Amino acid sequence: MAVSYKRLFKLLIDRDMKKKDLCRIANISPATAAKLSSGDNVTVEVLERICLSLHCNIEDIVEIIPDGCPENGTPNQI
Numbered sequence: 001m002a003v004s005y006k007r008l009f010k011l012l013i014d015r016d017m018k019k020k021d022l023c024r025i026a027n028i029s030p031a032t033a034a035k036l037s038s039g040d041n042v043t044v045e046v047l048e049r050i051c052l053s054l055h056c057n058i059e060d061i062v063e064i065i066p067d068g069c070p071e072n073g074t075p076n077q078i
Helices: 006-014 019-026 030-038 044-054
Strands: 002-004 063-065
Touching: 006 019, 006 030, 019 030, 019 044
Parallel strands: none
Antiparallel strands: 002 063
């Protein structure tokens, strides 16, 4: 399984925010923002701070991609 943060970055675009704005309001480091950008793992604490700062739910910023599925969430054709 993989984790996608595309929903987070779409939310930032919709709110006319940049990553540096997210870092400031959620009190996360630029290195953590870079991890989010590249789809790396971050702690639940970081996700919680982001949700509280943006007044949203976890499903608004994170998507779980099952194995065998491309990032759009539909299964691969065999």
